[in-house]
Amino acid sequence: MPEPGWAGPGGRLSGLGVSQGRAAGPLVRMAGPPSLPAPRPVADPEAEAATVVKALEAVTADLNRRAATARTRGGGGAGGEAAEILEALAMIADDPMLREEAESRARSGADAAHALDAAFTGHRDALAALGGYLAERAADLDDLKHRAVAAALGLPMPGLPDPGHPYVLVAGDLSPADTAGLGPDVLALVTERGGPTSHTAILARARGLPAVVACPAVADVPDGTIVGVDGASGEIALGLTPEQAAEVMERDRAERARLAAATGPGRTADGHPVRLLANIGSAADLRPGAEGVGLFRTEFLFLDRKQPPSPEEQTAAYAEVFERAEGPVIVRTLDAGTDKPLPFLGLPEEPNPALGVRGLRVDRLLPDVLDAQLAAIAEAARATGADVRVMAPMVTTPAEAAGFARRARAAGIAQAGVMVEVPAAALRAAELLREVDFLSIGTNDLAQYTFAADRQHPALADLLDPRQPALLGLIEACAAAGREAGKPVGVCGEAAGDPAVAPLLVGLGVTSLSMAPSCVPLVREALAGLTLEECRELARDALA
Incomplete structure (x- = not known):
């Protein structure tokens, strides 16, 4: 695939690249709902x-x-x-x-x-x-x-196609359940809608699949067209030959092998340490190379469950991760609500779920849920001897942070932190750190709430860019509070896995970066090519 800016004989399209890597193969569209024809006379x-x-x-x-x-x-x-x-x-x-x-x-x-x-x-x-x-x-x-x-x-059934050969999947958008069900034949994803922090993007990164979202023009590309997908630039080359497609795949395999061969802890060129951690949804997502787990999304274990998981079931699921993970594991307690409903909770419908009862706020209605989860996490940690820490999502006030930390420690979990996902928490980072042991910045939601821009909305992608100065200013404030308190402040949003953004975050003062396992090699290489002062200079330029 020519560098830079490649195109096939059929030209190229552009969208938002949301998951690194390149792939090429025949385009196969996910079938939509059939149109019901007019009623017809029935003879038999x-x-x-x-x-x-x-x-x-x-x-x-x-x-x-x-x-x-x-x-x-x-x-x-x-x-x-x-x-x-x-x-x-x-x-x-x-x-x-x-x-x-x-x-x-x-x-x-x-x-x-x-x-x-x-x-x-x-x-x-x-x-x-x-x-x-x-x-x-x-x-x-x-x-x-x-x-x-x-x-x-006699029409194709809606849903994920199964053509019997490797292909590039094209869809209007994908639900978390669709993405979780992707088979090994899917080489890359292209969607007409979606944003850089949508769950399609997050799950594609977790799978290591090149992905491009917000590309409405792909709807006009005929099925079977051989396309190349660049998940970094967002470019889609049309009309490649089978030989060109094979070359794209071979180059991508070689690049992944080269990156995987570089191991060791994250650090800048002058030796400044930056812990590189993994975001996971289950033990199946664990991969070698990370220095621990910075975000264990426990709600992914229980999506669409009709009945609440038993204490034994929760303990077993957590223990499987703790046993297999290398290094510490930071467990996020259930982040239910908005685009991640947990039916067994029976939460009431809301006119604006993103601003309603989600994350730690569920505790206001169902306090027993958090206590049961903390007890299961503590039991799994004791049984495995793992270094386990917990953090709560959607914390807004120091009082919420204090209450969560108190209950986590009462359950037997020594290290308790909170996620910074709303501006109110970032603006009171120093007060939060008086109550908890660490902060983890969720840049996806922090951007959404800072700019009042739906994270799923492709037309607002520029506002969700993690290099927006207002967002970087909030991250810098959290990092400064961490230095003053002598406590770690990490980033676990999707920005942490972007090799172009990770150096900025290090320059702002964050101490760890947690990302999809497939992104760790890219970020390790990006940091190794810059000194800490160069990272700081990049951060100063971005803030300005």
Whole structure:
């Protein structure tokens, strides 16, 4: 792939590069919901009823097959969670009452597609009327309806494609469940929507997949076109030859091998230490090379769970990570709310969830949840002998920090910290550090709340750029408070894994950087090429 600024015979497109690396292969689009055609006359109602049954059987079989693949590939963690979600959907598609209603409508004269649409819609409306958790599950029936109608019409089912060969996946956007279910054949991701700190971006980095978001023009590229994806620059080359695609893949493999060969602790060229830590969602995400875990997102273990995990289940999940991790592990307590709902909590709907009950604020409604989690973390730490610390998300006031630290220590966890994700916490960093042992700056949400810009909104990506001076000023204030208190202040947002931004953060005074494991080699190399004074100079220039 020519350097710099490459293009294939078909030209190139540009989006936001959100996950480093390059890949090339045939483009395959994730199918959207089918359009329901106009009703048609039915000559053989029994044949339509048989089509209804076959469509539901096809949906059930497809979901069970995907669940088995996810369970085999992922084991526990995200793979196990994806399998549970898919198995639950398969059970709904195989529900006898649903099947009987759809068959009855077909025998009464409706064509198979409309019979299925009506049956699913009726069940969905009944769930929505019940409110609460059951109403939230109504969206699952929409997904199943689209799949069943597509099967009845002989169209590709919506959702992740399975072409049987390696490919570049293109979609409008991807949910966390979609991204968790990606198979090994996916070479890279390109989405029409999304932002630099969306969960598509976060999970792509965790998987080490090159990814470009906010590229609406990719919708016009025909399926099967061989494309090259540069996850750093955001460029997409169109119309590559198979030989060019093979060259892109070989170069990427060689570059990854070169970076992986460089090991050791993070430090600048003049020896200033900067701990390089990993962001993970389960033990399956652990990779060699990091100096510990700076962010263990525990809620990823329990997404879409209908029942709360038992104390034993929580303890076992945490112990698996503690046993396998190298170095200290910082556990973030459940960060429920907004784009990461935890159905077993039964939280009420809110008009503006991003400004509502999320993170530590859930404790205001359900205090037993935090105490149970802290007890499970402490038990897993005792059983494994690991160096375990905890931190709370969405802390706003010193009083919240003090209350969290008190309960963590009462549970037997010696080191307690908090995340700085709202400007109020950054502005009172010194007061927070009187109550806790460390701060961890979540730049994704801190940018969102500082600039009043939805982190999922592609049109506002410039406001979410971690090099914005206002955001850097808040980070600098936190780092200065840490130096004064003699306590560590790290960054665990996505900015920490950007090799162009990490030196700025070091220049501002942060003591550790936590990122997707795939980003550690790039950041290690970036820091090793600069002295601490050069990092500080970069930070001064960015602030100005």
